[in-house]
Amino acid sequence: MVQNNHSEDQAKVDKATSISLSSGIHTHAVHTSWALITEQSTYALGVTNEGYILNLHWGPRLLTLDDLPVPLLPPDRSSQDLLANAREEYPGAGGLHYGETAAKVLFADGVRDLDLRYQRFEVEEADACDGLPVLTLFLRDTVYPLLVTLRYQVDTVNDLIIRSATFTNEGSDTIRLERVFSAVWHLPSQYTPRILTTLAGQWSEETRIQRRPITAGTALVESRRGITSLQAAPWFAIEPEHNPFTPAGQHEVYFGALAWSGNWAIRVTGDVNGTTVIAGGISDHDFVWQLGADESFATPDFIAGFAFDGLNGARQRLHRYTRKIVLPQPQAHQPRPVLYNSWEATFFDVHESGQVALAERAARLGVELFVVDDGWFAGRNNDRAGLGDWYADPHKFPQGLGPLVKHVNALGMQFGLWVEPEMVNPDSNLYRAHPDWVYFFPTRPRSLARNQLVLNLGREDVRTYLFETLNRLITQHAIAFLKWDMNRPISEPGWSEYLESGGEAREIWVRHARGVYTLMDALRAHHQDLTIESCSSGGGRADLGILRRTDQVWASDNTHPEARLLIQEGFSLELPARVMESWVTDAGRGEIPLAFRFHVAMLGALGIGGNLLHWSAEELDEAAGWIAAYKTIRPIIQEGDQCWLLSPHATGGALAAVQYTTDDQDEAVVFAFQRSRVFGEPLLPLRLQNLQANARYSIENVTVSLKLNEAKNSAVGPAQSLSGAALMARGLTLPLEHRHAYASCLLKIRRLLP
Numbered sequence: 001m002v003q004n005n006h007s008e009d010q011a012k013v014d015k016a017t018s019i020s021l022s023s024g025i026h027t028h029a030v031h032t033s034w035a036l037i038t039e040q041s042t043y044a045l046g047v048t049n050e051g052y053i054l055n056l057h058w059g060p061r062l063l064t065l066d067d068l069p070v071p072l073l074p075p076d077r078s079s080q081d082l083l084a085n086a087r088e089e090y091p092g093a094g095g096l097h098y099g100e101t102a103a104k105v106l107f108a109d110g111v112r113d114l115d116l117r118y119q120r121f122e123v124e125e126a127d128a129c130d131g132l133p134v135l136t137l138f139l140r141d142t143v144y145p146l147l148v149t150l151r152y153q154v155d156t157v158n159d160l161i162i163r164s165a166t167f168t169n170e171g172s173d174t175i176r177l178e179r180v181f182s183a184v185w186h187l188p189s190q191y192t193p194r195i196l197t198t199l200a201g202q203w204s205e206e207t208r209i210q211r212r213p214i215t216a217g218t219a220l221v222e223s224r225r226g227i228t229s230l231q232a233a234p235w236f237a238i239e240p241e242h243n244p245f246t247p248a249g250q251h252e253v254y255f256g257a258l259a260w261s262g263n264w265a266i267r268v269t270g271d272v273n274g275t276t277v278i279a280g281g282i283s284d285h286d287f288v289w290q291l292g293a294d295e296s297f298a299t300p301d302f303i304a305g306f307a308f309d310g311l312n313g314a315r316q317r318l319h320r321y322t323r324k325i326v327l328p329q330p331q332a333h334q335p336r337p338v339l340y341n342s343w344e345a346t347f348f349d350v351h352e353s354g355q356v357a358l359a360e361r362a363a364r365l366g367v368e369l370f371v372v373d374d375g376w377f378a379g380r381n382n383d384r385a386g387l388g389d390w391y392a393d394p395h396k397f398p399q400g401l402g403p404l405v406k407h408v409n410a411l412g413m414q415f416g417l418w419v420e421p422e423m424v425n426p427d428s429n430l431y432r433a434h435p436d437w438v439y440f441f442p443t444r445p446r447s448l449a450r451n452q453l454v455l456n457l458g459r460e461d462v463r464t465y466l467f468e469t470l471n472r473l474i475t476q477h478a479i480a481f482l483k484w485d486m487n488r489p490i491s492e493p494g495w496s497e498y499l500e501s502g503g504e505a506r507e508i509w510v511r512h513a514r515g516v517y518t519l520m521d522a523l524r525a526h527h528q529d530l531t532i533e534s535c536s537s538g539g540g541r542a543d544l545g546i547l548r549r550t551d552q553v554w555a556s557d558n559t560h561p562e563a564r565l566l567i568q569e570g571f572s573l574e575l576p577a578r579v580m581e582s583w584v585t586d587a588g589r590g591e592i593p594l595a596f597r598f599h600v601a602m603l604g605a606l607g608i609g610g611n612l613l614h615w616s617a618e619e620l621d622e623a624a625g626w627i628a629a630y631k632t633i634r635p636i637i638q639e640g641d642q643c644w645l646l647s648p649h650a651t652g653g654a655l656a657a658v659q660y661t662t663d664d665q666d667e668a669v670v671f672a673f674q675r676s677r678v679f680g681e682p683l684l685p686l687r688l689q690n691l692q693a694n695a696r697y698s699i700e701n702v703t704v705s706l707k708l709n710e711a712k713n714s715a716v717g718p719a720q721s722l723s724g725a726a727l728m729a730r731g732l733t734l735p736l737e738h739r740h741a742y743a744s745c746l747l748k749i750r751r752l753l754p
């Protein structure tokens with residue numbers, strides 16, 4: 001580890017020479033500044049004489065430390081705005097900080113200004129958790145005993161900087177934290193206007209792509225619901241407005257995502273000078289944290305990156321980081337199994353014989369994991385009762401879950417179960433025993449949503465109860481997979497006992513999210529092979545924080561293939577295919593060919609959610625064929641780089657095409673979808689990406705032969721093979737029938753040996 005600065009013999013301290021910089025963290029020998037170099041980008045920061053830390057550059061890679069500007073405050077133009085354009089890395093609210101701020105505190109004597117100045121730094125070659133290089137900067141308030149450490153982890157391969165901050169109270173008086181964002185990011189100022197892309201939605205309509213120009217003022221995306229939310233995803237991308245007269249940097253994208261599953265905020269602020277500042281982290285709405293003597297508060301990670309190759313480049317970088325660093329290991333590199341889920345087939349009408357019948361059909365199709373959804377536990381015949389009583393309903397499962405689990409395992413499938421641990425119905429034994437375990441204000445009615453209330457996971461007794469209950473369930477029944485649902489936001493965020501004991505009830509939003517993390521971490525520590533799916537009325541808790549302890553997410557309750565394509569395109573901007581559980585259900589049955597429905601679901605981790613007892617022999621045969629085909633290409637989808645070649649968002653849902661490519665570019669698969677071509681207009685060639693220009697590739701159209709009950713491959717069009725250059729420059733004619741509504745295809749592209 002390198003500490004402090006200005007010492008000649010420190011391993012990684014570079015002389016201010018013209019030596020071309022390698023990837024990693026470099027420290028300037030003269031100025032107190034650093035360059036965080038990744039394969040394609042540089043993030044540089046430095047300390048002014050006054051002790052402010054300024055961003056010096058973020059964007060395309062610089063070659064030498066000489067290229068860094070000297071860290072200086074900009075000239076004061078108006079005598080009142082000294083720090084407004086200062087590009088401060090972590091501005092505290094107070095003094096002349098009128099722009100975006102990262103932190104706001106209240107000291108015990110009533111002083112509300114925070115004045116943070118640089119103290120020292122440390123560089124780690126590889127941190128203990130993720131094995132990435134880290135720069136840590138230490139700042140202190142000029143008067144009060146408050147230490148703030150800023151952490152910059154560098155994913156050199158994926159051009160990402162992962163930032164967080166830790167506040168430590170080194171004194172004896174409590175300090176009230178009122179805003180503790182993870183990071184403030186400064187984009188280079190530029191004349192070309194910029195476009196902000198975000199993801200918004202609602203139930204059954206998650207991750208819809210939103211695009212708007214950045215102008216003077218602040219765009220705010222956030223959640224105040226106690227969960228990540230269906231309404232907005234903690235992700236952004238910013239690119240220049242396309243303009244052929246200013247071509248430089250046309251496809252440069254800045255993008256980022258927050259690793260947090262509670263209230264969050266991302267603020268994107270522009271001004272009349274062409275600056276763009278992004279600030280974000282835990283939402284400061286209804287947030288206060290009392291930091292007692294010697295206590296620390298660590299923010300979640302805010303991951304951001306620079307891509308020179310557009311939104312596809314941005315998505316691929318985040319995906320690789322998620323697969324390699326974020327997801328629980330070693331599961332992250334095992335294939336996600338094809339699962340069956342009972343929800344849409346039976347809803348609450350769950351009972352042993354019905355589930356056995358479904359399981360038998362599912363096994364014949366090649367399903368590997370059978371999941372019983374909501375409706376299996378005591379008193380759960382509808383959504384009005386039962387949540388909290390996590391034992392099998394004696395009428396539905398007279399001998400408990402044991403016989404069903406055995407049957408499922410004997411059929412060669414793993415067993416999975418739906419739970420909603422954070423919830424309780426007033427009509428449950430748990431609530432009758434512990435009405436004080438939920439969030440509530442004594443003087444207000446407790447607002448029901450979906451007839452349920454939220455358990456206070458800030459309470460240790462609640463967490464202990466939930467751990468013991470879930471641990472028992474998993475152990476008793478060899479449960480391999482939990483679908484962990486969360487179907488309503490938090491309301492009446494009160495916690496009287498905590499308040500009475502001198503606590504600050506506004507901490508609950510953070511304590512709840514941390515409580516969920518703690519519980520999941522403890523269960524995973526006890527059950528190494530357990531996998532968890534994060535669900536929240538669909539994709540309401542899909543983020544890089546929950547994905548540190550869950551293996552996949554349920555992206556949406558909307559399983560209609562047309563809607564799903566749009567939802568999945570948005571989802572894929574933030575999260576990779578292997579975490580996106582996607583089922584073929586009965587939505588669209590009779591209207592949309594089974595092949596189309598399968599192709600849409602095969603874009604992620606494939607599952608089946610239809611009522612198989614209603615499917616014809618032909619449908620079952622075809623389904624088995626597609627499942628077999630999926631298994632052969634699963635590594636390419638689940639581990640490969642994803643590229644949306646035709647955006648359904650851009651085509652109004654009429655056309656879509658997605659390519660997945662292996663790291664070595666030897667293999668790729670392409671899915672293409674056509675809702676309709678109402679005028680019979682010609683289908684244009686589809687240009688692929690990410691191939692080796694000089695290599696030749698075979699192109700096969702994968703279809704399913706019903707008689708053989710297996711996938712069949714045939715060459716596409718007259719050409720058996722094409723060079724990578726031709727596939728990328730001229731493109732491929734898609735085998736989609738003229739005027740055919742809901743036509744789709746799956747193409748396998750394989751490099752031929754020379």
Ligand code: DGJ
Pocket residue numbers: 343373374418485487535536537538554556557
């Ligand atoms: C919401 C989920 O998104 C659904 O898939 C299903 O699990 C229901 N909850 C069950 O109540």
